[in-house]
Amino acid sequence: MYALVEIKGKQYKAEKDTLLKVDLLDVEPGSTLNIDSVLLLSGDTMSVGAPYVAGAYVTATVESHEKDKKIIVFKYKPKKDYRRKQGHRQRYSVIKIKDIAAV
Numbered sequence: 180m181y182a183l184v185e186i187k188g189k190q191y192k193a194e195k196d197t198l199l200k201v202d203l204l205d206v207e208p209g210s211t212l213n214i215d216s217v218l219l220l221s222g223d224t225m226s227v228g229a230p231y232v233a234g235a236y237v238t239a240t241v242e243s244h245e246k247d248k249k250i251i252v253f254k255y256k257p258k259k260d261y262r263r264k265q266g267h268r269q270r271y272s273v274i275k276i277k278d279i280a281a282v
Contacts, residue, residue, distance in 0.1 A: 182279050183219040184237050190218065193237050193276045203270045204241060212239045212274065220281055234282035242273040 181194045187202045193214075206212065217235040220226040226235070247269040254263040 180220075180222040180279055182217050182221070182235065182237055184214050185216040185218055186214060193239075193279065195276055195279060197276050198242065199239075199274050199276065200271050201274060202272070203244060204272045204274075206241050206272075208241050208243050210241050211277075212241065213237075214239060220279070222281075226281070232281070236280055236282075237276060238278040238280070239274040239276050242275050244270065244272050246270050 181192055184191055184193050187204075189202065191199050191201065193199065204212070214237040215231070215235070217232045217237060218228050218230065220228075220232050220235045226232050228235075249266050249268050252263075252265040252267060255261065
């Protein structure tokens, strides 16, 4: 059984006992989330929402908050002495899917 869920505007495939890297959430590590924006629910039968499946939800726990590897943003214009170098590390949350349910 799996579900397609929407978290902060992005879609993820959620299966039981899997870890997902999602955009940074404003909750403490160890807390429980109930995600009710389920777009598709697949089990014995497949349910597709319009836009969400009514009564379906996914329960997850927040494992940790982490930073991704650094990327370098480099802007350059030839012959104009224009160079800009900037680094960026995206922050994300790791969540573990505990249960997928439909009412």
